[in-house]
Amino acid sequence: MLFNAARTAGKILSLTVLLVSTSLAQAQSQILSVTAYPAVDEIIKAAMPQWKKTHPNVEIKLVSRAFEDHHTAMTTALSTSSNLPDVMALEFAYVGRFGAGGGLEDLSQSPYRIKDTQMRFVPFAFRQATLSTGAVVAAPTDIGPGTLLYRTDLLKKAGVSEAELTQSWDSFVASGVKIKATTGAYLMAHARDIKDILIRSNVKPGDGLYFDAAGKVVVDSSRFVRAFELARRVRQQQLDGKISGWSTAWSQGFKNGNIATQMSGAWLAGQMASWIAPTTKGLWRASQLPEKAWGAWGGTFYAIPKAAKNKALAWEFIQFMTLNRDAQLSAFKVQDAFPALLEAHTDPFYDQPIEFLGGQKARLLWREAALKINAIDVNKLDPIADEIVNTELDKVLDQGKDIPKALADAKALLERRARR
Known part of the structure; x- marks a missing residue:
């Protein structure tokens, strides 16, 4: 009887430990929602394993739509402040319109301070995301020379x-x-x-x-x-x-x-x-x-909606995709996404015949x-x-x-x- 009581107590203790562990894991895990369009979605998918190495408890929920459908959905989401992702990919033609609408974070302000890294980007690309007010509403990731x-x-x-x-x-x-x-x-x-x-x-x-x-x-x-x-x-x-x-x-x-x-x-x-x-x-x-x-023709940018739920994590993701030389070169080699990051302009890949x-x-x-x-x-x-x-x-x-x-x-x- 004493044995059975001890065994029952052990089971309760094990169950308690399991529940506590599960609760802690759930508390530590996060979901980062990202919306994109082809072939930006493939670039993000390819970067996920490397991202997971430094963010093992962050799951990226990627929603991909056709080019026009994506930007239409983002227009609706910004105007209604609903169904917004933490990070949205934008083609250059939409950056000014969305930014002037007031629905995007100004990345020049704290805690982002993107202007501290301005010199690392191709000059014209950084300028494309800068409004007349000086606000920087998106970070460039690729360009179209x-x-x-x-x-x-x-x-x-x-x-x-x-x-x-x-x-x-x-x-x-x-x-x-x-x-x-x-x-x-x-x-x-x-x-x-x-x-x-x-x-x-x-x-x-x-x-x-x-x-x-x-x-x-x-x-x-x-x-x-x-x-x-x-x-x-x-x-x-x-x-x-x-x-x-x-x-x-x-x-x-x-x-x-x-x-x-x-x-x-x-x-x-x-x-x-x-x-x-x-x-x-x-x-x-x-x-x-x-x-x-x-x-230039086109170019891709990442922006953070003001109503996003995980802004700090969103900014970490954007920095990883835009300021990481390896990620930028990988996107160039696999999807022909010409890097907006100047550091990615020095690589033997440029000398390779096409x-x-x-x-x-x-x-x-x-x-x-x-x-x-x-x-x-x-x-x-x-x-x-x-x-x-x-x-x-x-x-x-x-x-x-x-x-x-x-x-x-x-x-x-x-x-x-x-x-x-």
Whole structure:
């Protein structure tokens, strides 16, 4: 009987220890919620094992949605202050809009103090997340240095050299005439592409794409006039296929050799190789943009909503993803996410030839571009301005609308939106 009592007491003690241990483990474990989109979600998944080494009791709950669905969901979450993650990934085009809405933490303030590490980031990328108030609403993790991808077989058949193609925008268009005449291929998918890079060229420090440092609308400036004129010239000479990016016709044009060039971020070369046009391996090369027009396409940032539950842990995660050289290089090697961290710009990987580009060491070109791109200020109305300008460009290209009139109308409409 004494034995049974001792055994019962032992069981109770063991159960108590188990319950206490379980309770402590639960108390110590935490869940960090992160939302992202392809291929940022894959980058985060790949980084989880390394993160777990220093945060063994933190479970990352990753929610991934398609690109547009993700940003729509985050727009709704911020406006309602519900269903918000601890960390949200944002594409550059959404940073200014979300930041100006007041729903994101200012990372320049304590306890974050991101400006203490500002010099470790590519200058233009850090500036992209900085509002006119000085608030820094997100941390850059990858960037899209602008590049020109071109088909060597089409250029060779047309007797056009890379130097001729890229010397100036005028020579770029003239090369397109030769290419079309001898190969039947379009110079570019859509005339809008040339507008997109030209409005990003020669932006004054402190200015944005559509607004100057004082908030004045500048869509009727010489930048936009030249961009519209060149786009119109491309269309008038039938050098573009009127093909929208990311459409089936767009990817098919690359596969079939119907499109000779594409201006985009450096990341496009990796996507061309992996799924857009892998059968064209070896036919493409990369160069700097014509006329050394340093520009950027896209880029990924991490932000913390003001209503997030685990802000301290969220900031640790963001620092791990953006200030960890190994994590940055891993994302670059696996997903072609060009590092925003300068420390990750010195690695033998940059000197390696890229098979899809015929063995070209194109990462060296992209690294050079990354350091020469001007910082462009962001504005919450940038997405709306982009829609307005594109609508007016379509009227110029498709309806023959006068360029000064089109830009004046765009300016007037944008000024009305800014006054609301």
